[in-house]
Amino acid sequence: MEAQNLSGCTIAIIDFLQTFPEEVRLMWPARLSIPKVLFYLARYLTLANNISSVFLSPGVSRRTVKECNGALNLTGLLSPLAVVSAEAILFYRVWAFSGKSRRMLAYLVIQFIGLHSLVFYSVGKWLMSVKYARWSLPSTADRPICMVMEANEFLLSWTYAALLSSVISSMVIMVFIAYREHRGSNNRLLTVFYQDGVYYFVVLAIMASANVAVNWLAYGGYKYILIQTPMISRNVKSIVFWLDTLRKYVEPPRKQTHWNRLWRRPIPPIQPDASTLALAQAFPSDLSECLPLLQALTISYNRLFRFSEARHYATFRDAFKPYIINAMASVAGRLSRVYLHLPLEIYRDGVLGKDIHFPQLEELCLTLSTIYKTTNSEDALEQFVAPFVNRQRDSIKIMSFRFGDRYTRHTEEYFRVGRLFKALVDFPGLSDFTIELKINQDERTGLDQLSTFIHRHRGSLRTLGLFLLDPEEYRYPISRVHTPNTLCQNALFNHTVQSCNGLTRLTLALLSEESFLANSHMLLTSVSRSSWTGGLIHLKLDHSRLKQGDIIDLISKTEFPSLRTIAVNVEILTMVLFDLFVVRLPLLQTLHVTAGSVQARYGHHLPETKVLQTSPFLADLEACSYPQWSTLAELSFNLIVKGVVMPTPGCWMGGPDPPQWVTKKQLQPVFPTVQNFAVHAYEKDIWY
Structure with a gap:
């Protein structure tokens, strides 16, 4: 036991000294969260357990058996707590890898409570079964030692078996999720979690199996030879994995300092290789001569392939920044349209130029994301993006913001935008404004400032696009922040949008697709009461699936004399909609x-998701004709049905068009004036 305690203390102390600098750098600045709490519990309960285990060593003198039992009980309490904290990190990682599914969370909580309740029960009963005696050996006559005379090793075996089953089940779940959900993913964080995580599970499984085997097969005091060391190794591995994941994913490249050399093996800083330097030197710093007629410019920080690791950003910035600044300055005077798909770090570091100005700019489209998870997006938006946009105030007419990396659609990034829109000035010529934002937390401040910004430009706005969406976790439902009522009660909808008198084009994409299916009254009332309905030319509501009756009420009770384009999404479609x-x-x-389905207008026919030759809806369709609709020239008629499989790859990735569910030959007699038909059928993933 003395050698075991000494080896365990040595491992814990060495690990603490090696990883403490990274703890200071990565964990101390992070905001308080569940992973941070679990990290500190696993780390410092391990140290506390080692201190308590010292008091069980033969070299520590005790006068009574009661004192021996007290020291054992203290260690018996701290050891399971330290193990449970490390296991909680393991379970939290599995839950994160699953996409933070609520179903997976419920299962993991039940498994965690069940298995670790068995652990505490078994350890408690084992502690009650231990009986000590005081022994004085010739070599330690002045320091009597505590000897275990009797204990129920069967209970301790149950503890090890429970931990082994916990590790195996977690590993199976993680491998299953990786195979089913993330086979084609290039997400670097998922790759780190999976590769390091499986190795971590294997190590834990081996240690737990060794504990079970030794406890069953060893003789006498040798049954306890692996009690402390595997527990310490388990927690040390959890701590090292957590810090290593943070370092790989969120930390920019570090310079090699004496501190780094002292506490860890030297890591050479990432430097531009010869090819990168040659490319940077060949990059033209003056584009005005080679592109004399350039008027539109698109710049993208492309993370499509392996996402351009965060640690490489500093290399890119240092190598290309001076050339990009000169190139931008050389063409800034002629550009009228600029599309920037860049992370906030680009603006913060002045890669485009600190004072870049486009005097003839009319259209500015920004897609904003982050490279480092530690980047303060609120500060960057207010201090760098807002001044960049404000410098274009005199000429800009079209402005759009999209928050989130367009190349990593299913990697969630959440932004608080209140300070950005508060910092933006008035744009006297602004006529077109679009925003796409995922609402994660209670964005009341952000929506209020957005409402104020739009209200200041209500007189000049002609086109407005609001994409205020629920966050999405790929293939998994998550809790929603806003309901239709809470969102539509905001001043943005019950006052600001309604007051944009000159609006001619409106696009609304709010929350999730079916959020307004059961409660669309406030949304449609906001539209019908607006002052711009008489001049509206384009109305797009097809993000939200609505009941056909609600759309009929809107069109029946509201005058749209100028409307030329409309897009709607209905749950069940009948020909009554076209009649109206x-x-x-x-x-x-x-x-x-x-x-979502179609239905014949008469009779008691069920909704149809597939239109066959004997379909009642098809018969109803062919019986109709609208020759008096002389202006209608383009018709898009799509059937999107919820299924249990992903859409056909060709439908979404530029392959062949999806199959038609009715043919142009069947539609032409019904809509004789239409020249362009787009009729397709899709199957939509149920969680997509």
């Missing part, structure tokens, strides 16, 4: 209809 549109929207030129 031809009467209420006689000047309509483009119609986009998306439906």
Whole structure:
């Protein structure tokens, strides 16, 4: 036992000294969170357990058996607590790897409580079964030692078996999720979690198996030879894995300092190789001569392939920054359209130039993301992005913001935008404004400042696009922050949007697709009461699936005399909708209809998701004709059905078009004036 305690203390102390600098650098600045709490519990309970284990060593004198039992009980309490904290990190990692699924969380919580309740129960009963005696050996006559005379080793075996089953089940779940959900993913964080995580599980499984085997097969006091060291190794591995994951994913390249050399093996800093330097030197710093007619410019920080590791950003910045600044300055005077798909670090580090100005700029589209998870996006938006946009105030007419990396659609990034829109000045010529934002926390401040910004430009705005979406975790449902009522009660919808008198084009994509299916009253009321309905030309509502009756009420009770384009998404489509549109929207030129199912208007027919030759809806369709709808020239007619499989790859990745569910030959007699038909059927993943 003395050698075991000494080896365990040595491992714990060495690990603490080696990883303490990284703890200071990575964990101390991080905000308080569940992983941070679990990290500190696993780390410092391990040290506390080692201190308590010293008091069980033969060299520590005790006068009574009661004192021996007290020292054992203290260690018996701290050891399971330290193990449970390390196991909690393991379970939290599995939950994160699953996409933070609520179902997976419920299962993991039940498994965690069940197995670790067995651990505490078994350890407690084992401690109660231990009986000590005081022994004085010739070599330690002045220091009597505590000897275990009796204990129920069967209970201790149950403890090891529970931990082994916990590790194996977690590893199986993680491998299953990796195979089913992330086979084609290039997400670097998932790769780190999976590769290091499986190795971590294997090590824990081997140690737990060794504990079970030794406890069953060893003789006498040798049954306890692996009690302390595997527990310490388990926690040390959890701590090292957590710090190593943070270092690999969020930390920019570090300079090699004496501190780094002292506490860890030297890591050479990432430097531009010869090819990178040659490319940078060949990069033209003056584009005005080679592109004399350039008017539109798109710059993307492309993370499509392996996401351009965060540690390489500093190399890119240092190598290309001076050339990019000169190139931008050389063409800034002629550009009228600029599209920037860049992370906030680009603006913060002045890669485009600290005072870059486009005097003739009319259209500015920004897609904003972050490279480092530690980047303070609120500060960057207010201090760097807002001044960059404000410098273009005199000429800009079209402005759009998209928050989130367009190349990593399913990697969630959340932004608080209140300070950004508060810092933006008035743009006297702004006529077109679009924003796409995932609402993660309670974005009341952000929505209020957005509402104020739009309200200041209500007189000049002609086009408005609001994409205020629920966050999405790929293939898994998560809790929603806003309901239709809480969102539509915001001043943005019950006052600001309604007051944009000159609005001619409106696109609304709010929350998730089916958020407004059961409660669309406030949204449609906000539209119908607006002052701009008489001049509206383009209305796009096809993100939100609505009941056909709600759309009929909106069109029946609201005058849209100028409407030329409308896009809607209905749960169940019948020909009644077209009967209404031809009467209420006689000047309509483009119609986009998306439906979850179709149904014949008469009789008691069930909704159909597949239109066969004997379909009642098809018979109803062929019986209709709208020759009086002379202005209608384009019709998009799509059937999107919820299924249990992903959409056909060709539908989403530039392959062949999806199959048609009705043919142009069947539609042409019904809509004789239409020249362009787009009729497709999709199957949509149930969690997509």
